[in-house]
Amino acid sequence: MRRNTLVLIAVLFILAIFAWAGWANWEYRQQAAAKLLAPTAKGELVPSGAGDTMAFNSPLIGKAAPPFALEDMNGKKVSLESYRGKAVLINFWATWCGPCKIETPWLVELRGKYEAQGFEVLGVDTEGDDLKKSDLAGWAKDKGEIAKFVEQEKMPYPVLVDGDSISEPYGGLDSLPTSFFVDRNGVVVAAMMGLTSESEIENNIRKALAN
């Protein structure tokens, strides 16, 4: 019995060494391959992973949109609640976000198309820098960048600042752009993460207007 226990321990020890050696070897080969390929990198993008779905399965869908009141570019508080009765697209974006720059003209166009039916876009700037309220220089810099973006893109809808402060109830906002489509009763009917297409956004606007 004692001999068998010793054999078992020995086998486990050898197994552990094999597992470690295999793992270390695999890591080494990965690094060596990356180093070998680095000089030939041409900047080609590979398709996103399976987890990077655009129409992401937000737990907020079917639930009331988390309430918020944020300042617009003039310092006036704008609340989501004040848009009750309208379909609202809450679009989280940032000045440094290339895909947001591509998407914004689509939103401007769709807002013009559906405004008369009771649709509004709230552009919530989310710089991701988690500025403290006391960092006046930081806020001034951010607002300058935002104003420049708003002017360049001719954004006719309310642009709100400090999206970082409401990122948690909206699922963390891991990446931008991220949009939530809210119906006239304040319920989230669809959500999108990342750049999709104008037609997909339009479909979700229609869904929000229908309810």
Add this chain to the structure above:
Amino acid sequence: MEDLVSVLDVKKNLYATAMVLVLGAVVAHGQIFSSAQSRSTLKTDPVAFLYPENVTVPAGKPSAVELHFRVAQGLHINSHTPSDDYLIPTTFSIPDGAGARLEAASYPAGSTISLPIDPKTKLSVYTGEFAITARIVAAAGNHAVQAKLRYQACDQNECLPPKTITVPIQVTGK
């Protein structure tokens, strides 16, 4: 009878060993699989510092140190000279009081790419492995320098918030 019990014990242990081996193989495979999975999604750290962890330079004299980084597969970060002024450049720095100071940093030229959805816009980016040459001046002695790399990463559809990572380098001035 004792012989029979002994034979049964040996069999039990053999079964147990076999089970452990199978379990070990499954765990090892699972580790590799999960690691490969995590590397292909946006949830990993977009940029990793590769090497060197230790450098020895002449004390008080500017010395060039080549620092290697890797951008996770499927992502790109803006180069030090992005194609548009609204984009955040990749920047290396050494905080004051670290025992070594950054005299200058030399960045590689970015690769030019365009996104499938917007082929007209050209972006200057780093992908895969890239190296920054830092000219540092270190005082005599050992210094645990916590340098910083600031960058902003995207894939072809979405962008992650800007991030500043710590680049730990043990600098010895002799």
